[in-house]
Amino acid sequence: MSYPSNLRYTKDHEWAELTSDTTVKVGITDHAQNALGDVVYLELPKAGRELKSHETFGVVESIKAVSDLLSPVAGKVVEVNAGLAADPIRINQNPHGEWMLVLEAPDAKAQFAGLLDATAYETFVKSL
Amino acid sequence: MLKRTPLYEHHLALKAKLIDFGGWEMPVQYSSLVQEHNAVRERVGLFDVSHMGEFLVSGPGAVEFTNHVVTNDVATLVVGQALYTVMCREDGTIVDDLVIYRTAEQEFLWVVNASNIDKDFTFVRECFDSYPETKPKLSNESQNYFQVALQGPKAVEALSTLTKTDLTGIKTYHCAYGSVAGAHCLIARTGYTGEDGFEIYGSPKDAATVWTALFQAGDPHGILPCGLGARDTLRTEMKYPLYGHEINDSTHPLETGLAWVVKLGKKDFVGKSALVGVKASGIRKTLIGLQGEGRIIARQGYKVLSTDGVEIGSITSGTLSPSLGFPIAVAFVNKEFSEKGKTLLVQVRDQQVPFKICETPFLKLRSKN
Incomplete structure (x- = not known):
């Protein structure tokens, strides 16, 4: 299980990467993809949607299970990874590289800083 | 405390993902559900089913x-x-x-x-x-029993290296006592995957010996250990019923596609008079096969609707078929909505997704021995 230190995490098993002071990329963690198994379906929102923190923005399904995707921060969807929705097994192959959304928020940097760092998330996962 | 099979330590060593299955700590997956599924369809897979x-x-x-x-x-x-x-x-x-x-x-x-x-x-x-x-x-x-299932087109070849029993003499749904890797076992040509293969029963003290030997015998054929996840997709592709899905404490066999196992001509048996009555009064529900387009899975419990939006039943099993590449599902519905080729709707979260009533088993297999 990997926990890259440049990312921040939520207890819902999403990760965020700060790509500028006002934008973050969002995906699901290695732990999440491992728990799901082979991902077969991904449903993502349209660009332009405003999301609250922890709001459901989509659905990821494996053969075994279906799971809501929850936004790690509040912001506006400015970009969606449509290519990933067409080939969602890539989530299993590279969970921390395959982002789902780019969210924009004036306070993205501060929101990002408020998420779990890699050490805290790893401790949380190991406590489950 | 969950119950464990005699092969529990082997599952840990194989880094299986373990789940609570009816009070048993069982492997749901070792490597990838899809790879395990394909191993059984194309080569050979090995399941621990000692919990049965x-x-x-x-x-x-x-x-x-x-x-x-x-x-x-x-x-x-x-x-x-x-x-x-x-x-x-x-x-x-x-x-x-x-x-x-x-x-x-x-x-x-x-x-x-x-x-x-x-x-x-x-x-x-x-x-x-x-x-x-x-x-x-x-x-x-x-x-007093372990049970393992060796399933797939290479099962005969793999098992034949471990036993003197003439496996070609054991036809489908037959069995014989014999030695497997030196252990006295019941070798049965049965299984729940649709593939050729064997279920092997023996004393728990021999479980590890037989498991390890089967692995080695299957190695040249690309054997994989397979979990309950693959077992479920394999049996769903065949539309084999599973307790807790297609059948349960409140269903009866005549409406769940099991009339063929009910011999009403037989001398008295428990439930006979009720089943005779059910048959006489007419069967009102049935199990159907559904196939979808796209990749959305119709899962157990999802509502099934007629095209004009009336609820007519629910999904009992559903998956994305690893062998076929499209969603398949079994649904328990009112009998008048069971005509093949017709479209029904499945309520998946906030969408109504069209599925077509199709032939079953979903997967047509090559003929067996």
Whole structure:
């Protein structure tokens, strides 16, 4: 299980990467993809949607299970990874590289800083 | 505390993902569900199914008592032959589905679902206590057996290196006692994947020896250990019923595609009069196969609607078929909505997704031995 230190995490098993002071990329963690198994379906929102923190923005399904995707921060969807929705097994192959959304928020940097760092998330996962 | 099979340590060593399955700590997946599924369809896979229950009925009265409890007719079996059946309550509802092996003239091995062992044995015991005829010996032997399933087109080749028993002489749904890797086992040509293969029963003390030997024998064929996840997708592609999905305590066999295991012409058996009544009054529900486009899975419990939006039933099993690449599902619906080729809607979260009623089994297999 990997926990890259440049990312921040939520207890819902999403990760965020700060790509500028006002934008973050969002995906699901290695732990999440491992728990799901082979991902077969991904449903993502349209660009332009405003999301609250922890709001459901989509659905990821494996053969075994279906799971809501929850936004790690509040912001506006400015970009969606449509290519990933067409080939969602890539989530299993590279969970921390395959982002789902780019969210924009004036306070993205501060929101990002408020998420779990890699050490805290790893401790949380190991406590489950 | 969850129960563990004699192969638990092997699952840990293979880094299996373990889940609570009906009170048992069982491997749901080792590597990837899809890879495990494909190993069984294309080569060979090995499952630990030691959690399943075994009852033994033997001695004078064994045929008659077994036939009194189950709906199918075991008197038709020759020694070394098996059948699939259900057992029902007096009201015709299903207690469980099971496989019965005739292991001797007066001996039957009943194999029941793991999560139902206690319920089933209590039921059979009650039938036994009130049984007016000659009583055979009845015992719950679940602790005294391991069971592994070696399934796939390469199963015969792999197993043949470990036994002197002539495997080609064991036809589908037959069995024979023999030695596997030096251990005395019942070798049965049965399984729940749709593929050719074997279920091997033996003493728990030999479980590790047999498991390890089967792995080595299957290695040249690309054998994989397979979990309950692959077992579920494999049996769903064949539309084989699973207790807790297609059948449960409130369904009866005539409406769940199991009329073929109910022999109403047989002498009295538990549930017969209720089932005769059900048949006479007409079957109102049935199990159908559905196939979808796209990749959205219709899962157990999702509502099924007619195209004009009326709820007509629900999904009992559904997956994205690893072999076919599209979503398949089994649904329990009102019988008038079972015509093949028609479209139904499945309520998936906030969408109504079209599925077409299709032929089953979903997957057409090459012919077996």
